[in-house]
Amino acid sequence: MKKILLFVITIFLISCETADVEKVETNGEPEGPHTSVEWRIWAYSTAAPSFIADNCTVVDMDSEGNQVILREGTNGWTAMAANPRGPADPENGWKDAHEAMAMVGDAQSFAWVSAYFAGTKPSETMESDGWAWMLHGDMGEDNTKAGVLNKEDSADGAWIESGPHLMLMPKDPSTLDGQTTDFNSGAPYVMFAGTDYAHLMIPVEGYYKYQPKQ
Numbered sequence: 125m126k127k128i129l130l131f132v133i134t135i136f137l138i139s140c141e142t143a144d145v146e147k148v149e150t151n152g153e154p155e156g157p158h159t160s161v162e163w164r165i166w167a168y169s170t171a172a173p174s175f176i177a178d179n180c181t182v183v184d185m186d187s188e189g190n191q192v193i194l195r196e197g198t199n200g201w202t203a204m205a206a207n208p209r210g211p212a213d214p215e216n217g218w219k220d221a222h223e224a225m226a227m228v229g230d231a232q233s234f235a236w237v238s239a240y241f242a243g244t245k246p247s248e249t250m251e252s253d254g255w256a257w258m259l260h261g262d263m264g265e266d267n268t269k270a271g272v273l274n275k276e277d278s279a280d281g282a283w284i285e286s287g288p289h290l291m292l293m294p295k296d297p298s299t300l301d302g303q304t305t306d307f308n309s310g311a312p313y314v315m316f317a318g319t320d321y322a323h324l325m326i327p328v329e330g331y332y333k334y335q336p337k338q
């Protein structure tokens with residue numbers, strides 16, 4: 125009898141643990157198609173810690189390329205999909221939040237991103253440094269050159285597919301002079317060093333899950 129009781133308790137404890145693990149892994153992801161407003165709000169906003177994600181604005185592009193607001197926020201942070209490639213399977217939407225390259229940024233980081241996609245100097249429109257969270261990582265960049273979309277087109281050893289990170293976009297890129305550009309050091313490192321788009325990548329737990337640390 126004692127043995128059976130012990131067995132039942134053990135099973136109970138194991139199932140509690142599994143439930144906890146699942147909670148962390150799905151991170152509250154809603155069921156249903158990834159094209160739904162509900163899924164996109166979840167996917168984009170969770171690029172930031174929950175205390176920012178809960179109250180951020182969430183935006184997306186409609187089929188004509190116009191910006192639409194999926195959810196109005198209150199904390200000055202905005203979430204969006206930052207992958208310029210678009211979904212590999214447009215009909216079914218982003219495969220996951222990683223493919224979307226979900227990003228949650230403050231107003232200054234959005235000035236930086238707008239300049240980046242327009243090919244203008246971020247320093248001309250930024251008022252101060254900007255911050256952006258990408259806790260789902262990105263689909264890969266050439267660390268030495270902006271706008272390279274495929275590993276095959278990147279310089280030797282310069283390709284990095286990032287896991288979770290925070291980014292500091294400086295108004296004055298020269299403030300990052302002297303920081304390392306080595307993305308395998310584990311330390312914050314500079315991406316696109318020496319260009320108008322130099323920014324600091326700050327790796328957090330799980331950073332090397334897509335591309336092992338060398």
Ligand SMILES: [Cu+2]
Nearest residue numbers: 258262289291
């Ligand atoms: Cu990033």
